[in-house]
Amino acid sequence: MGFLSSHSPIRFVDSHCHLDADEFQGDVNAMRERARQQGVDLCLIPSVDKNNFQVVCDLAHRFHDLYALGIHPLYTKDAVAEDLGLLREQLARALAGAHDLTWQAPLLVAVGEIGLDGAVKSLDWQRQVYFFEEQLKVAVDFDLPVVLHVRSAVDFVLKGLRKFKVKGGIAHAFNGSLQQAEQFIAMGFKLGMGGALTYPRALHLRRLAQELPAESIVLETDSPDIVPVWRYVNAELRDRGHSQGRNEPAELPRIAQEIADLRGVPLQRLMQESTNNFLNVFNLEISNSIV
Numbered sequence: 001m002g003f004l005s006s007h008s009p010i011r012f013v014d015s016h017c018h019l020d021a022d023e024f025q026g027d028v029n030a031m032r033e034r035a036r037q038q039g040v041d042l043c044l045i046p047s048v049d050k051n052n053f054q055v056v057c058d059l060a061h062r063f064h065d066l067y068a069l070g071i072h073p074l075y076t077k078d079a080v081a082e083d084l085g086l087l088r089e090q091l092a093r094a095l096a097g098a099h100d101l102t103w104q105a106p107l108l109v110a111v112g113e114i115g116l117d118g119a120v121k122s123l124d125w126q127r128q129v130y131f132f133e134e135q136l137k138v139a140v141d142f143d144l145p146v147v148l149h150v151r152s153a154v155d156f157v158l159k160g161l162r163k164f165k166v167k168g169g170i171a172h173a174f175n176g177s178l179q180q181a182e183q184f185i186a187m188g189f190k191l192g193m194g195g196a197l198t199y200p201r202a203l204h205l206r207r208l209a210q211e212l213p214a215e216s217i218v219l220e221t222d223s224p225d226i227v228p229v230w231r232y233v234n235a236e237l238r239d240r241g242h243s244q245g246r247n248e249p250a251e252l253p254r255i256a257q258e259i260a261d262l263r264g265v266p267l268q269r270l271m272q273e274s275t276n277n278f279l280n281v282f283n284l285e286i287s288n289s290i291v
């Protein structure tokens with residue numbers, strides 16, 4: 001059990017945001033502060049390949065956020081087997097020391113972002129499966145949860161999880177069926193819900209947001225991607241020279257409000273439940289004592 005020291009309860013958690021993305025270069029500090037003003041007290045920053053392992057670690061320490069290390073399926077194209085050794089070294093180092101001064105726990109909480117992507121046909125599937133399974137082994141060896149990318153590959157990811165028994169984690173931007181959701185939940189997973197469901201036509205996601213059990217939901221923005229509908233720039237505007245806006249963690253409370261409305265519960269309750277779900281899945285507890 002890791003104890004997070006905090007004088008006040010954690011309000012919103014953005015369980016998936018790539019704060020190291022190019023889109024945030026230049027104003028990352030202001031952007032993170034804006035999110036905090038909106039009540040986003042904690043972010044989980046996943047890495048995508050060895051080149052940003054150190055960057056996400058540094059950002060997490062700068063902002064008192066959390067991070068995950070792993071090789072994203074879309075980045076397996078350029079990954080080599082030796083990167084797995086590097087991942088193990090970095091994880092060992094992160095867990096051995098370098099604790100944040102105000103936290104009694106390492107800020108490294110998971111292996112991620114790892115998974116499978118069946119939507120990008122140009123990717124070598126066998127290569128994706130290799131890196132996914134090898135990283136599940138890493139998670140088992142380090143006794144860490146995982147942050148999963150699951151796109152057009154839900155059953156294949158579930159198959160991997162049945163083969164290598166990791167201790168749960170988050171299936172980010174979940175878009176499977178309720179039945180598939182139940183299989184993830186049975187294996188100790190929470191399901192990430194975000195801006196994609198703000199689109200009126202996202203009927204499946206909106207129904208999922210209503211039907212998923214309260215104890216399975218965590219919130220995410222997936223910044224800078226998956227802009228919520230109110231930030232979406234349509235084709236007509238793009239033709240007139242408007243570029244697609246980026247997404248950022250400060251949007252999380254508004255996305256949460258949409259989910260709360262769909263579920264017919266007060267925002268405050270959704271906030272507390274989803275934050276507790278997040279802390280539970282990473283075995284973290286809030287303590288009031290500062291180390």
Ligand SMILES: [Zn+2]
Nearest residue numbers: 016046113222
């Ligand atoms: Zn991601």
